[in-house]
Amino acid sequence: MSKVAVLGMGAMGSRMAAALLRADYQVTVWNRTADKTSPLVEAGAKAAQTPRAAVEEVDFAVCMVRDDAASHSVWLDSETGALASLPGRAVAIESSTLSVAWVQELAGHFQAAGKALLDAPVSGSRPQAEAAQLIYLVGGDTGRVAKAEPILKVMGGTVHHAGPLGSGAAVKLAINALLGVQVAVMGELIALLRRYGIDEARAVEMIGATSVCSPAARGAASAMAARNYAPLFPSALMEKDLGYLQEMAAEHGTRAPLAQAARSVFGEAMGQGYGEENMTGVVQLYWPGP
Template identity: 35%
Template sequence: MTPQQTIGFIGFGAMASRMGDNLKKAGYALIAYTPSGKGGDGSTPFLPTPAEVARKADIVLVCVPDDEALAAAMYGENGALAGMAANALLLNTSSISPTAADTLQKAGQEKGVCVLDCPVSGSTPEAEAGALVILAGGDEADIARAQPVLDCIGKTTIHAGPSGSGARLKLVINGIMGAGLAAVAEGIAYGLAAGLDRSMLFGALGEVAVISPHHKRKIRAASEGDFTPQFPTSLMQKDMRLLMDAGARLAVPMPTMAATTQQLSITRRAAAHEDYSALIGVMEHIVANDNT
């Protein structure tokens, strides 16, 4: 790595700021843009537009919540693409639709900018530990260029395939994660309604092999009523919505994912900014108020 190479962040929220901390430790300098103009602990300079960040950065890393935020930050005279030089590297770690990923790649190609879709699997604990799994779509040579940065924020980089493949793989992973949590929530609701001791039930689910380590972490927190956001409901519901749209375009039947999307829509109404595992709390509330 060239000393003092600068990473320009577009979006600097809970995930990006933790990625930034690990990049700082590796010797990178940071600059950033957020729509509010605020973020971090004051040690990272914030610039007024994405274009200005792109002009002053060696590599641009994008971490925004959805397609709309991506479009606002990438395009137009103040968008990041307007400030990027030919052959510059843009790493899009956002969880977005395949259509938005393809559109950004094409726009970058027209400008001579190398765009990689490289969303991450993991929540804030993994981001803080530099242990994310990077899901990269693009050419092998371009991924190799980005690898020093990716190695700072993740423990593994999976080359998912050509451009757009990372975005598609992320929807597969998050869909399975959401459906798994919904099954856990329904199972807990049945157990409580059937009269099982709450403490025993939550403890038992933490011991059995059929529950993933990720969902065991959610169960432990839910047992204490702790839904501090590591992956907010609003973002999980958004990813399920993107998956349903992408699947429908390919006529893929996904009834389990559809039901999960509806459950998370209910949860988003009740707890948009809490962790998506608040679905467990929603289901527990339903059976706790069942007087039949």
């Protein structure tokens, strides 16, 4: 069975590593704060002190971290970066939600080192990761995608090849922008109807019964009405992703004004102290308190 390193033991990476262990892969895990590796070690994984040590003998190296800066540190840190010790036969799978510009820059480093990289962000959150039903959006060489597909299907239910390196990141940012716009507008609409005197749960029921309401918007609105802000997808991460989309739009000479408006809402939520709560917490901008 293949040897796999999973770099980053956050909500997603830890569940991805658990899925690999259940499928009997030999798994090595690393996290910036080592205590988060303990549950995986108890389940049968090995823990490494650095990303560089984690990937020394692997066939695949999966990275799932917060942002561009964290990805840069994992792969390229001069003392602990994983790229330097990644075996030539291995395929690196960068599953973090990153900017397209950084993915393409990282691809250049891999090419210069003669090593293989896929950008493979996922659609889905903790429940989908728990159930190994993530949707993979993969950018990279067709042959490398085929080589990695069996391991991706251990962690996810569907694998889409989006195109060359950077394509996975571009599609993921578009998906998150669509989600962010819906969540932002649902927050203001539900709060507005409440101000008008309509019970928010009743408002969600009526809006959710129409064909214009997506399942994602319906779920977000239900969480808002229930005051459920448990962090499945924090506002700070949504603001980050919308910022990356803005950078992509600017690089290609176009605009994304609705995404920019949604980003400002999530930025305001961060400023009010709601950044690490779930993105549904933006509704608190309009009805603070219980």
